[in-house]
Each structure stands twice: as C-alpha cells, then as structure tokens.
Amino acid sequence: MKLSFKIAARFLKSTKGQTALIALGIAVGVSVQIFIGSLIQGLQKSLVNKTIGSSSQITVSSTSSDRLIGNYQDIVDKVKNSDERIKNVSMVSDGPALIKNDSKTYSVLLRGMNINDSDKIYNLKSSIYEGKEPESKFETLMGKDLKEELNLKLNDKVDIITNSGKIQSLTVTGFYDLKVATINKSWLVTDFDTVKELFATGDKITGIEMQVTDVFKADEIASKVSTNINSNAVKVDNWKAQNASLLSGLNGQSASSYMIQVFVMISVVLGIASVLMVTVVQKSKQIGILKAMGIKDRQSSLIFLFEGFLLGIMGTVIGVALGLGLSFSFSTFVKNPDGSPLIELYINYKFIGLSAFVALLASTIAALIPARGSSKLNPIEVIRNA
Known part of the structure; x- marks a missing residue:
C-alpha cells in the first residue's frame, strides 16, 4: 500500500498541469456546492427569522x-x-x-x-x-x-x-x-x-x-x-x-439546492473518471514494467485509487476556501437599498464538512473504473506494443 501511494504521488507530480486542472475542476464543484448550499440556507434562515423568528x-x-x-x-x-x-x-x-x-x-x-x-x-x-x-x-x-x-x-x-x-x-x-x-x-x-x-x-x-x-x-x-x-x-x-405556503417554499428551495449539488457532484465524478482513464493509457508502459517487476494487480489498482484520493484532498481544500470566499463576497458586496446584506452570511460547519467528505469520497470512487482497467493490463502485451 505504501508503494502504491508513492507511485500515485509520483504520477501526479509528473503531470503537474493535468493534476492542477483536475484539482481545479473538483474545487469548482465543491465551491459551487458550498456557495449554493450556504446561500439557500442563509436565505431560509433570514426568511424564518423575519417571519417566524x-x-x-x-x-x-x-x-x-x-x-x-x-x-x-x-x-x-x-x-x-x-x-x-x-x-x-x-x-x-x-x-x-x-x-x-x-x-x-x-x-x-x-x-x-x-x-x-x-x-x-x-x-x-x-x-x-x-x-x-x-x-x-x-x-x-x-x-x-x-x-x-x-x-x-x-x-x-x-x-x-x-x-x-x-x-x-x-x-x-x-x-x-x-x-x-x-x-x-x-x-x-x-x-x-x-x-x-x-x-x-x-x-x-x-x-x-x-x-x-x-x-x-x-x-x-x-x-x-x-x-x-x-x-x-x-x-x-x-x-x-x-404557514403552509411558506413551508412549501422553504422545502422547494431545499430540494432545488440538493438537485444542483447532486448534478455538480456527478459532473465532478465523470470528469475525474474520464481523466484517470486517459492516465491509465498514458501510464500503461510504466504499469506494464511495474507488473513485470512483480507488482500485483491489487497494488496497481491502488495506485489510481490513491490518485483519486489525493486529487480529492487537493480539490476539496481549495474548493472549501473558494466556496467560503464566494459566500463572504456575496454577503459583503450584494446589498439592499438600505445598505444591509441582501442575504446574511450563514456558515454551517456540518454542511461544509459533509460537502467536503462527499467530494473526497466521490473522487476516490471515480477512480474505481480506471483502477479496474489498470488491473487488467497484461504486462507482456503492454511492453510488446510500447
């Protein structure tokens, strides 16, 4: 497992531009999740405070x-x-x-x-x-x-x-x-x-x-x-x-927020999976040589799972920071005519933590398909066709 982790880190370092783009894609997905979720929760909290609070x-x-x-x-x-x-x-x-x-x-x-x-x-x-x-x-x-x-x-x-x-x-x-x-x-x-x-x-x-x-x-x-x-x-x-109509409106806002977040996460998963599939093809020669040297199929699969995990960590950290920055900017610069924020800044740490965890989990799961593909590579055929 330690060897697989080291190889995964080296693969990512060898293609820094590609790694940065994937991490940025994950970050954008996470930031949209956090921004939209925080925005709608802040709106709901504001509505409840004004009408019910x-x-x-x-x-x-x-x-x-x-x-x-x-x-x-x-x-x-x-x-x-x-x-x-x-x-x-x-x-x-x-x-x-x-x-x-x-x-x-x-x-x-x-x-x-x-x-x-x-x-x-x-x-x-x-x-x-x-x-x-x-x-x-x-x-x-x-x-x-x-x-x-x-x-x-x-x-x-x-x-x-x-x-x-x-x-x-x-x-x-x-x-x-x-x-x-x-x-x-x-x-x-x-x-x-x-x-x-x-x-x-x-x-x-x-x-x-x-x-x-x-x-x-x-x-x-x-x-x-x-x-x-x-x-x-x-x-x-x-x-x-x-207040059935108000409650219906709040539930509708929550449902729309969840739908947006689900589709954003699906796009992130598909993006990571497709890029890592390309990486399997790009790195097939190296994987074939590693297998010829005795690395097992399970270890070669772990390489790509670790890649997905590491990409998830980088993208999630950047995404959380970007999402919080967007939320803060919106509440600071988007104002009512009287100068008060249009929507108060609302930070739900449980929601942010859950979004980060889901993004990290999705990034790792997205690597399952390329991981499985790498385990099926035949080292003799790879080296012969290299």
Whole structure:
C-alpha cells in the first residue's frame, strides 16, 4: 500500500498541469456546492427569522365561545414541562377595538401582556424607537404605521371603542416598529389590567405563546404540548400548520439546492473518471514494467485509487476556501437599498464538512473504473506494443 501511494504521488507530480486542472475542476464543484448550499440556507434562515423568528411559534388558545382560558397557570406549568426545546413562554390577553379619527375608522387589537415575557418573543423593547413601555393602566404602545396614519405624538390620547360599545382614552407612551406593516397598524400593546377592565375578562387570558429552539420541529413539539395539557378546552397551533405556503417554499428551495449539488457532484465524478482513464493509457508502459517487476494487480489498482484520493484532498481544500470566499463576497458586496446584506452570511460547519467528505469520497470512487482497467493490463502485451 505504501508503494502504491508513492507511485500515485509520483504520477501526479509528473503531470503537474493535468493534476492542477483536475484539482481545479473538483474545487469548482465543491465551491459551487458550498456557495449554493450556504446561500439557500442563509436565505431560509433570514426568511424564518423575519417571519417566524420574532413571533409565536406555538400558540395555545381557547376553544370556548368567549375565547378565554381559565386556570391558565396550571396550563402554563404543563406547557413548560412538555419539552425541553421550549425556550420562551408568554401569556397574552387580546381584545378587538376600533379607533375613530375624523371620518376614518381603524380596527385595532388591544394586546395585554407582560412586557418582559413578551419581549423575549417579539423583541418589543428594542423595537421602541420613541418613548417608553407602558407602566400603568390605560397606557399603550402604538405601531409606527398607525402613528403616522393618526398623526400622533408622545403622551397624546387616543379613544378606543370596544366591541361592547365602551369608550376609553389611552395615553400613548411610546412608538414601536416591528418591521411588519400589519402589526404596526393594528397592535396596541398594553398591560393585563387595561384589557381586564375594558373587556371584562376577569382572571382569564386569551392565549399562551411560546418559542422553541428548533423552529422546524414546532409541529412535533406542539403535539407534545397538546398531549401534556390533555384538555378539550384549549387547542394548540404551530407556525408550520398556519404557514403552509411558506413551508412549501422553504422545502422547494431545499430540494432545488440538493438537485444542483447532486448534478455538480456527478459532473465532478465523470470528469475525474474520464481523466484517470486517459492516465491509465498514458501510464500503461510504466504499469506494464511495474507488473513485470512483480507488482500485483491489487497494488496497481491502488495506485489510481490513491490518485483519486489525493486529487480529492487537493480539490476539496481549495474548493472549501473558494466556496467560503464566494459566500463572504456575496454577503459583503450584494446589498439592499438600505445598505444591509441582501442575504446574511450563514456558515454551517456540518454542511461544509459533509460537502467536503462527499467530494473526497466521490473522487476516490471515480477512480474505481480506471483502477479496474489498470488491473487488467497484461504486462507482456503492454511492453510488446510500447
């Protein structure tokens, strides 16, 4: 085996130009794999973060006619004990209302919540660009889009009308921007006491929201939550069930990425196999002499397997570096109008390691055909025809 390795290395050194071209071909294949894979994974991560990352991924709501959950602390305890992948849990109490301004009427959702708990899900505190969070009853945070529609300033009062016809003035203590127009136009964030008084909810809430460590396992975790709660009075929803079109798009992106990578790897394998087949013909005289000197068929086959392996190592190392460089360049120079990267740089070390391993394995396997061809060479006929 050691002799076969030394001969393989010498063969590669004797044709440096050819070796460089093969290694470069492998490198291009690996770099395309890493670049396309990282690009699509970064895009998926960005989409998930923007649409799901700062929102509730699993929600517990009531099935009763009044939409209220009683004895909610017991349910919260069961939720937290359902799965260790649940990381943030927040209780909310919602109520629909209207705001009248001149001749226009705006439909809003008054959201009573514990700001500290909900901030872990929605990043509310960091989204407040003017003013501060509510500190007492009948104070509220208002979204940027609704503020511009109503032309309000800090500490202005806004009159809301509940579904029961009750009118109440709320003091605007701050303005937030969650980067989602529908939320910015509709959510009025306040405390539980305000919602309790306006909607007569008593000691009840309308929902329990949570986030998980693995968003793509939300359906599995939601099933565990539902089993642990074991009550017909509530239902458990997850983002995957509520965003089927988004999930379909993400799956489509993944499938297209895999297809591209498979065809790139097939082209690399065919390229290596064809070049090494030519090498068998080019080196047939040397192989014939080696066989005449006593080298075995197995050893002659190993020469080309080692060639494929060495070419794989060179191409993989260069390809990984090139792929990472392309990914970095894309995230650095391709920008949105506001100057932020079009797609954030995302490096998945497991994916890169797997791509490198597959490329190395494919390079070695590609050498099987020429290796088999070399083992069939008859040294007498080779030397006679040389």
